[in-house]
Amino acid sequence: MNKPDYRLLFPKTDETSKLYCKRLEDDGHDEMFIRKAMRVHWGMELSEFGAFFEDYPTARMRHVEQLHEMRPTRTDYSLALKLGKNLGIPQSQAAVWVERFHNHRRASQSCDN
Numbered sequence: 001m002n003k004p005d006y007r008l009l010f011p012k013t014d015e016t017s018k019l020y021c022k023r024l025e026d027d028g029h030d031e032m033f034i035r036k037a038m039r040v041h042w043g044m045e046l047s048e049f050g051a052f053f054e055d056y057p058t059a060r061m062r063h064v065e066q067l068h069e070m071r072p073t074r075t076d077y078s079l080a081l082k083l084g085k086n087l088g089i090p091q092s093q094a095a096v097w098v099e100r101f102h103n104h105r106r107a108s109q110s111c112d113n
Helices: 017-026 031-042 046-055 057-070 076-087 091-112
Strands: none
Touching: 017 031, 017 046, 017 057, 031 046, 031 057, 031 076, 046 057, 046 076, 057 076, 057 091, 076 091
């Protein structure tokens, strides 16, 4: 599936930055995709992203999933390092997201059985 170009996903006329992010999250995009769109359309600074995206856990979890899919044998430590670097968040916070990812996977696997 080809992702749309984030540069062409314009905010609606009456849409705030938070509503714009929520719409992109609801459309199935991950945090990195939405961050790129925010830089283009809202001029957000990189330093603002870490805290701002705490309100978009589904988009953040999608990014963790993508990183895991790219290298499924990566250790949790390595995954947290990569996540922290990508998202500009502390490694300790990234480690929490890695744990959430594993918990989410375990919960969905138990539902499948």
